[in-house]
Amino acid sequence: MQGHPDKTSDALFILFNIKINDGYSFTPATILFLNRQNLLLILYMQKILLIVAHPALERSKNNIRMLKAASGLENVVIRDLYELYPRFSINTRKEQEYLEQSDIIVLQHPFYWYNVPALLKQYFDMVFTNGWAYGSKGNNLHGKIMFNSFTTSGSRESYQADKHNRFPMASYLIPFNQMAHVCGMTYLPPYVLHDSGKVNPAEAAAHSKNFKVLLQSLRDPGRNIQVACEMEYLNDWIPVTAPPQLLPGT
Amino acid sequence: MEQSLFLQALIYLGSAVLLVPISKKLGLGSVLGYLIAGILIGPSCLEWIGNDSEDIMHFAEFGVVMMLFLIGLEVEPQLLWRWRTSILGLGGLQVGLTAAVVGFIAHILIGLSFAQSLTIGLIFAMSSTAIVLQTMTENNWMQTHAGRNAFSVLLFQDIAVIPILALLPLLSPDDIPATAAHGQATLTQALPPWAGSLAVLAAVSIIIFGGKYLTRPIFHMVAATNLRELFSATALLLIVSITVLMTYVGLSPALGAFLAGVVLANSEYRHELESDIEPFKGLLLGLFFIAVGASINFDLIAERPVLIALLVVGVMLVKLGILAVLSRLFRMSIDQFLLFAFALSQVGEFAFVLFSFAKDQHIFNMELYNLLMVVVAATMALSPIFMLVMEKLLMPMVVRKTPEKEDRKEDTINEKSEVIIAGYGRFGSVTGRFLNANGIQTTILDANSDRVESLRKIGIKVYYGDALRVDLLTAAGAAKARLIIIALDDSAQVLQLVKIVKKHFPNLHIIARAHGLDDTYDLMDAGVLHVFRETIDTSLRAGTEALKLMGVRAYTAQRAYDLFLQHDEKSLKKMAAARHDRKKYILALRNRIEELETIIQHDIHERAIHTHTGKDTNTLPEDEEEDW
Numbered sequence: 001m002q003g004h005p006d007k008t009s010d011a012l013f014i015l016f017n018i019k020i021n022d023g024y025s026f027t028p029a030t031i032l033f034l035n036r037q038n039l040l041l042i043l044y045m046q047k048i049l050l051i052v053a054h055p056a057l058e059r060s061k062n063n064i065r066m067l068k069a070a071s072g073l074e075n076v077v078i079r080d081l082y083e084l085y086p087r088f089s090i091n092t093r094k095e096q097e098y099l100e101q102s103d104i105i106v107l108q109h110p111f112y113w114y115n116v117p118a119l120l121k122q123y124f125d126m127v128f129t130n131g132w133a134y135g136s137k138g139n140n141l142h143g144k145i146m147f148n149s150f151t152t153s154g155s156r157e158s159y160q161a162d163k164h165n166r167f168p169m170a171s172y173l174i175p176f177n178q179m180a181h182v183c184g185m186t187y188l189p190p191y192v193l194h195d196s197g198k199v200n201p202a203e204a205a206a207h208s209k210n211f212k213v214l215l216q217s218l219r220d221p222g223r224n225i226q227v228a229c230e231m232e233y234l235n236d237w238i239p240v241t242a243p244p245q246l247l248p249g250t
Numbered sequence: 251m252e253q254s255l256f257l258q259a260l261i262y263l264g265s266a267v268l269l270v271p272i273s274k275k276l277g278l279g280s281v282l283g284y285l286i287a288g289i290l291i292g293p294s295c296l297e298w299i300g301n302d303s304e305d306i307m308h309f310a311e312f313g314v315v316m317m318l319f320l321i322g323l324e325v326e327p328q329l330l331w332r333w334r335t336s337i338l339g340l341g342g343l344q345v346g347l348t349a350a351v352v353g354f355i356a357h358i359l360i361g362l363s364f365a366q367s368l369t370i371g372l373i374f375a376m377s378s379t380a381i382v383l384q385t386m387t388e389n390n391w392m393q394t395h396a397g398r399n400a401f402s403v404l405l406f407q408d409i410a411v412i413p414i415l416a417l418l419p420l421l422s423p424d425d426i427p428a429t430a431a432h433g434q435a436t437l438t439q440a441l442p443p444w445a446g447s448l449a450v451l452a453a454v455s456i457i458i459f460g461g462k463y464l465t466r467p468i469f470h471m472v473a474a475t476n477l478r479e480l481f482s483a484t485a486l487l488l489i490v491s492i493t494v495l496m497t498y499v500g501l502s503p504a505l506g507a508f509l510a511g512v513v514l515a516n517s518e519y520r521h522e523l524e525s526d527i528e529p530f531k532g533l534l535l536g537l538f539f540i541a542v543g544a545s546i547n548f549d550l551i552a553e554r555p556v557l558i559a560l561l562v563v564g565v566m567l568v569k570l571g572i573l574a575v576l577s578r579l580f581r582m583s584i585d586q587f588l589l590f591a592f593a594l595s596q597v598g599e600f601a602f603v604l605f606s607f608a609k610d611q612h613i614f615n616m617e618l619y620n621l622l623m624v625v626v627a628a629t630m631a632l633s634p635i636f637m638l639v640m641e642k643l644l645m646p647m648v649v650r651k652t653p654e655k656e657d658r659k660e661d662t663i664n665e666k667s668e669v670i671i672a673g674y675g676r677f678g679s680v681t682g683r684f685l686n687a688n689g690i691q692t693t694i695l696d697a698n699s700d701r702v703e704s705l706r707k708i709g710i711k712v713y714y715g716d717a718l719r720v721d722l723l724t725a726a727g728a729a730k731a732r733l734i735i736i737a738l739d740d741s742a743q744v745l746q747l748v749k750i751v752k753k754h755f756p757n758l759h760i761i762a763r764a765h766g767l768d769d770t771y772d773l774m775d776a777g778v779l780h781v782f783r784e785t786i787d788t789s790l791r792a793g794t795e796a797l798k799l800m801g802v803r804a805y806t807a808q809r810a811y812d813l814f815l816q817h818d819e820k821s822l823k824k825m826a827a828a829r830h831d832r833k834k835y836i837l838a839l840r841n842r843i844e845e846l847e848t849i850i851q852h853d854i855h856e857r858a859i860h861t862h863t864g865k866d867t868n869t870l871p872e873d874e875e876e877d878w
């Protein structure tokens with residue numbers, strides 16, 4: 001991501017430099033290499049829908065911290081499922097409207113049994129319906145981006161073949177990955193807080209701060225998602241200081 | 251017999267305590283019990299009290315005053331205004347017509363003088379506030395059409411006492427100056443008539459404005475002392491002051507007390523007043539009825555039984571007849587009419603007052619006066635019996651008759667739905683609508699004719715009938731239906747219907763509505779599997795909302811609700827099992843309350859609420875991060 005552009009791109013850059021905001025720039029040539037999604041990503045501010053699902057949010061300092069970091073951000077809408085639907089009676093149409101108005105869907109939750117809490121699963125079942133989210137007429141989620149942001153007590157290292165959790169993290173996320181794919185969405189790697197029970201305050205604060213940066217990065221124009229897609233975790237992608245890649249694949 | 255105050259009290263109280271429970275047990279009502287007690291201890295039977303029953307009655311009338319005060323407390327001023335048609339119309343017509351008919355009979359058929367006939371007519375038109383209201387409240391009939399109309403009539407009668415009292419001296423055959431009832435001097439005696447009316451207005455204004463503005467600071471001051479007895483004293487003082495004021499001006503104290511009650515109906519001290527006055531009222535009223543019983547002159551009855559019998563029956567029939575006409579005019583259904591007419595058919599206690607006043611005015615001689623008093627007392631004594639006859643004999647006939655008249659309706663219970671709903675009040679209507687909305691057809695039975703009529707006007711197919719009748723249930727398809735929802739308002743009837751269904755339609759599933767714990771147990775004992783207590787769900791939901799408003803998260807509150815309900819059901823079963831052993835039951839009850847409260851507060855409950863939040867809460871200390 002932080003690689004040095006080669007001479008060709010330098011030339012192109014100098015030739016056709018177009019500045020957008022804050023020093024992030026790209027050349028018209030790159031348009032040829034970007035799909036429509038990334039183009040839009042670059043041109044406009046994205047709208048983020050943050051779906052929070054925690055049955056005991058009041059007792060989870062980590063999740064609360066992340067929520068606090070996310071709230072108040074422009075273009076970020078938060079839906080707290082366990083607060084809205086304590087009886088699991090999700091209002092399908094209402095939630096679909098929120099989804100229709102968003103570009104990026106962030107699922108924030110604790111990693112219960114390698115999965116999402118029941119109400120979030122209920123959300124998928126009741127909202128991503130045949131004819132709306134998928135199927136011959138179901139194209140309302142096409143072109144959107146989705147990823148999971150979660151906390152888990154296991155360590156990053158334990159998610160390997162010969163370790164405690166036996167499979168890499170991506171394996172556990174296949175259902176969400178496939179669901180996104182069927183609905184025409186781009187599925188990004190997860191943003192994970194490992195060792196959630198053991199984090200020290202500094203680490204926890206950093207995680208939340210980075211979450212905010214992550215959301216801002218995804219929201220603001222000029223980001224190159226392609227690179228993110230190839231990472232293992234979104235944690236590794238967060239462009240803290242460096243400008244984005246000028247050309248995909250560099 | 252010369253008796254000390256205490257001995258008298260012993261006699262009165264003793265007779266009441268002995269006879270009233272018996273009378274209630276026999277289903278005769280408390281009024282009859284008191285009356286019988288009075289007859290028993292009076293000069294005609296045991297002769298334990300002498301002929302001072304008139305004084306006792308005068309003293310006990312205070313009970314009637316208190317009763318009217320309490321009633322006023324329940325009536326909002328706007329309601330009074332809304333009822334003005336029935337008060338003035340129904341009441342006015344009742345008094346007017348009765349006076350006219352009775353007066354006519356007295357004058358033309360019996361040959362009494364015009365003055366006497368008019369007096370008798372007007373006084374016989376009165377009904378007994380005490381008996382009517384006592385009986386109606388006891389049987390929960392106050393909320394019905396009949397109850398409200400009866401109350402309006404009684405109210406008008408109360409108002410009518412004023413002009414009657416003013417009229418009587420004018421009917422006097424001689425020139426004796428007017429003295430007020432009971433020989434008390436009134437202020438207005440000395441004043442010319444226009445000043446008298448002014449005084450009346452002044453008195454009424456004092457009550458209204460005093461009630462609105464004076465009472466609050468006084469009550470507040472008294473309440474601040476925190477001495478309960480002082481508040482009782484103030485309440486009594488209030489009533490006594492009103493009585494004194496009203497008698498001075500020549501008005502009926504009961505009316506004044508009623509007015510005061512209405513004025514105070516919205517006061518913050520209303521409930522305190524109610525609870526303080528209620529015991530006094532009850533006692534004095536009982537005393538009053540005893541005195542009435544004692545005043546019945548059985549010697550006179552023995553002398554001229556036929557005449558008296560004729561008069562009594564005649565009076566009551568005339569009143570009944572006029573009330574029947576009026577109820578048709580005011581569009582009351584048959585069962586309401588029965589209640590209304592029979593309740594008001596007696597001659598009231600005001601008659602004692604008015605007749606004695608009339609006697610003082612020399613309108614009647616002693617002989618006629620005694621006769622009239624006996625007739626009045628006899629109608630009062632017979633009234634509870636009449637009501638009983640009406641309730642047990644005539645009412646069931648009517649309830650049976652109307653379905654026959656509306657034969658078409660019963661025949662057209664053709665659609666044999668699989669679900670029968672008995673009772674379409676607050677409970678049954680919601681359940682019924684819910685089922686219909688989900689595509690399930692229901693056959694609805696309800697025994698309140700007013701309700702059936704208005705529901706049918708909206709287009710809901712409700713069938714009129716008493717669901718407790720096997721033939722009606724059969725006609726409704728109970729033999730082939732799958733389920734009956736018993737949502738009747740009266741819990742005794744619910745239980746009765748359960749037993750009937752279990753006996754005649756054993757294949758019907760039963761869903762039963764329960765009012766409180768007692769009938770819940772009864773229903774469980776009777777073998778009903780699906781008992782639904784009226785308020786448990788709603789009150790718990792209100793509590794859940796309260797939790798949320800206190801800052802608890804929605805899902806946490808919901809879990810608390812679920813757990814509480816589970817525990818409640820479990821402990822209910824335990825308590826039902828222990829119910830018949832009193833000690834065990836109290837223990838179980840106490841345990842239940844403790845359990846529920848400590849469970850809510852204890853960590854166990856906390857953990858139970860969030861067992862699915864992943865953590866092994868037993869191994870980690872409290873303050874560690876609860877987070878997955």
